[in-house]
Amino acid sequence: MANTIINDIQEKIRNGNAVTRLIIINITVFLIVSIFRIMSFLSGESGFIHSLEDFLKEILSLPISFEGLLYRPWTLITYMFTHFALMHIFWNMISLFWFGQILSEYTSGRKIIPLFLLGGITGAVITIALITFIPSLTIYQGAPMIGASAGVTAIIVAAATLVPEVRMNLMFIGPVKLIYVALFVIFIDILNLASYNNIGGNLAHLGGAMMGYIFITQYKKGKDLAKPINRFFDWITNLFGVGNKSKMKVVHKRKLSDEEYNMIQNVNQRQVDAILDKISKSGYESLSKAEKEILFRASNKK
Numbered sequence: 001m002a003n004t005i006i007n008d009i010q011e012k013i014r015n016g017n018a019v020t021r022l023i024i025i026n027i028t029v030f031l032i033v034s035i036f037r038i039m040s041f042l043s044g045e046s047g048f049i050h051s052l053e054d055f056l057k058e059i060l061s062l063p064i065s066f067e068g069l070l071y072r073p074w075t076l077i078t079y080m081f082t083h084f085a086l087m088h089i090f091w092n093m094i095s096l097f098w099f100g101q102i103l104s105e106y107t108s109g110r111k112i113i114p115l116f117l118l119g120g121i122t123g124a125v126i127t128i129a130l131i132t133f134i135p136s137l138t139i140y141q142g143a144p145m146i147g148a149s150a151g152v153t154a155i156i157v158a159a160a161t162l163v164p165e166v167r168m169n170l171m172f173i174g175p176v177k178l179i180y181v182a183l184f185v186i187f188i189d190i191l192n193l194a195s196y197n198n199i200g201g202n203l204a205h206l207g208g209a210m211m212g213y214i215f216i217t218q219y220k221k222g223k224d225l226a227k228p229i230n231r232f233f234d235w236i237t238n239l240f241g242v243g244n245k246s247k248m249k250v251v252h253k254r255k256l257s258d259e260e261y262n263m264i265q266n267v268n269q270r271q272v273d274a275i276l277d278k279i280s281k282s283g284y285e286s287l288s289k290a291e292k293e294i295l296f297r298a299s300n301k302k
């Protein structure tokens with residue numbers, strides 16, 4: 001049974017969409033950490049198990065200082081997949097699922113993981129810099145930081161920046177435009193800063209929000225910040241031979257001239273731009289079946 005569960009998880013990570021992969025990795029790390037914490041509690045918080053729990057926390061959490069990051073550089077990545085509290089991971093994963101699906105629908109699934117990582121890294125670096133150089137915040141230096149919130153906030157703001165007029169149904173409230181949801185999230189983080197509640201975490205959220213906005217504004221200009229990260233992932237995949245190898249027969253077609261290729265690309269881009277304009281004005285549901293198909297094909301090419 002255990003092998004079956006592990007195989008199912010591996011299959012989901014290997015073949016699932018980007019949002020599913022991120023959620024599974026976060027939940028898996030949370031369960032592993034939780035098991036050690038429970039064992040430590042039952043053992044009376046002493047001895048080998050307790051030491052192992054402390055070691056696990058230390059190697060996964062990000063120390064809020066440049067010196068700590070120098071000695072544990074991998075924590076720049078591991079911290080954003082680590083949670084200790086159930087409600088912490090619950091809200092992060094729910095938000096990741098909602099907004100990740102929206103962003104995937106209007107761009108491509110290959111944007112999600114790079115943006116999540118960029119948001120988490122940006123949030124961490126900005127947090128460390130501000131806490132290091134602002135005198136009133138130096139008391140927080142060296143404190144551990146964990147959680148996917150910076151990466152998730154990047155995805156929330158990116159979705160709201162790309163399609164601000166799209167509505168999502170919120171419990172007890174009803175349909176709300178994405179732009180208002182994102183502004184509310186940022187507003188809460190700023191209020192929490194003023195109340196000195198989770199200073200490091202809220203600074204990281206705002207850093208992630210900034211990256212989400214930059215990511216989409218650059219994307220609209222034709223610059224894809226996800227490409228270098230996706231190339232690296234593709235290189236790793238090819239290096240270790242991971243993934244499904246295509247068994248399809250290659251059919252050689254006549255090579256298009258530069259003029260023909262550019263003409264086709266311009267026509268396709270004009271179609272996509274017109275569809276995105278329609279979405280921003282009237283919402284996704286206003287699209288015809290043919291328009292949805294064009295948008296789907298265009299997103300798969302990115």
